Amino acid sequence: MRKRAWIAIVIALILCSPLLxxxxxxxxxxxxxxxxxxxxxxxxxAVVLGARVYPNGEPSAMLADRIGAAVDLYHAGHVDVVVMxxxxxxxxxxxxxxxxxxxxQRGVPPEDIILDRGGTRTYDSCYRLGHVLGIDSAYLxxxxxxxxxxxxxxxxxxxxxxxxxxxxxxxxGYSDFSLTRSRIREIPALTLAIYDLLxxxxxxxSDLEIEEIE
Numbered sequence: 001m002r003k004r005a006w007i008a009i010v011i012a013l014i015l016c017s018p019l020l021x022x023x024x025x026x027x028x029x030x031x032x033x034x035x036x037x038x039x040x041x042x043x044x045x046a047v048v049l050g051a052r053v054y055p056n057g058e059p060s061a062m063l064a065d066r067i068g069a070a071v072d073l074y075h076a077g078h079v080d081v082v083v084m085x086x087x088x089x090x091x092x093x094x095x096x097x098x099x100x101x102x103x104x105q106r107g108v109p110p111e112d113i114i115l116d117r118g119g120t121r122t123y124d125s126c127y128r129l130g131h132v133l134g135i136d137s138a139y140l141x142x143x144x145x146x147x148x149x150x151x152x153x154x155x156x157x158x159x160x161x162x163x164x165x166x167x168x169x170x171x172x173g174y175s176d177f178s179l180t181r182s183r184i185r186e187i188p189a190l191t192l193a194i195y196d197l198l199x200x201x202x203x204x205x206s207d208l209e210i211e212e213i214e
Contacts (some may be wrong), residue, residue, distance in 0.1 A: 006155030029151040033144065033163040036072045045138040046079040046164070047071040047129060049150060050086020050095040050119055057098050061174060062143055062166075064184075067099050069166035070141045071106045075163045079139060085125040095119075122146070122189075123196045124203040126154040126161075139164050145183050149190050156197045 049069045051063035059067060073079050082103060086095030096115040104110055114133070119125035129135050137160040140150045147163035152159035195201075 001062065009118070029148045029155075029163065029176075032151060032161075033147050033165060036069045036076075036164055036166075039073060039076070039078050039139065041162075042078050043085050043137050043139050043162075044079065045081050045114075045135050046073045047083045047085055047125065047135075047138050047161075048099055048139050049122060049125055049140060049142045049146070050084070050099070053086075053093065053095050053098045054072055057101070058097050059102055062178075063095070064102065065142050065143070065166040067102045069109055069171040070139075071103055073139060073141070073164065074108050074112070081114055082108055083114045083116055083129070083133070083135070085119030085129070087120045088115070089120070096154045118203065120204075122150050123153050123193060123201070126150070126157050126159060127203050129154065130157055130159050136160060141166055142181070143167050145179070145186055147200070149193050152190075153197065155192050186200060205208060 004012040048063075048066045051066065052060040053063065054060065058064075067084075067154045070079075070082050073084055084099040086099065088138070089095040094117070096117050096119075100110070100113050102117060116125065116128055116133070118128055118132075121214060131137065136158065138154070140147060140154060140161050141164045142150055144167050146163040147165055151161055151163050
């Protein structure tokens with residue numbers, strides 16, 4: 001009976017440890033996460049972390065909100081440039097290109113937009129932000145469920161990063177299904193992120209050049 005109890009405890013700890021880890025990271029970086037209107041300290045860059053782009057080239061709702069929050073930071077004078085970091089390795093699927101078009105339509109001049117087409121994962125975006133672009137201080141722009149992992153990664157790679165959440169850009173919000181799926185995905189993603197930090201992995205596309213819009 002005692003053996004079964006110990007087995008049950010071990011199984012419970014294994015099942016709960018990712019959730020506890022996620023809670024710990026969220027609490028650690030909560031003080032460094034801000035609403036767009038609450039930002040005061042200027043930084044050189046706002047970094048928009050990529051997400052889904054539709055076949056017609058339009059950003060998904062979550063990505064549009066991220067870009068919108070970064071545009072607000074730019075127009076408020078809190079950042080000098082906006083970095084669009086996402087998957088743009090194929091001409092048929094170009095997150096940074098779609099992000100740049102969306103921002104330019106909202107008044108951000110092309111000379112203040114930087115394209116990082118090698119940001120295929122959040123770790124890669126943070127790695128390339130420091131190692132390729134040479135930025136050591138920035139605002140990361142994403143949804144709240146994603147920001148704690150992004151902040152852990154970028155700060156773990158030596159970048160002084162704060163987060164700006166984009167959840168409030170659209171008054172009707174997101175579907176329950178979309179939010180639930182995204183939050184569940186964060187649990188294994190956080191475990192992989194910790195492995196990446198501890199192993200010092202070099203991204204596959206670490207040498208892909210950063211682009212400026214001409």
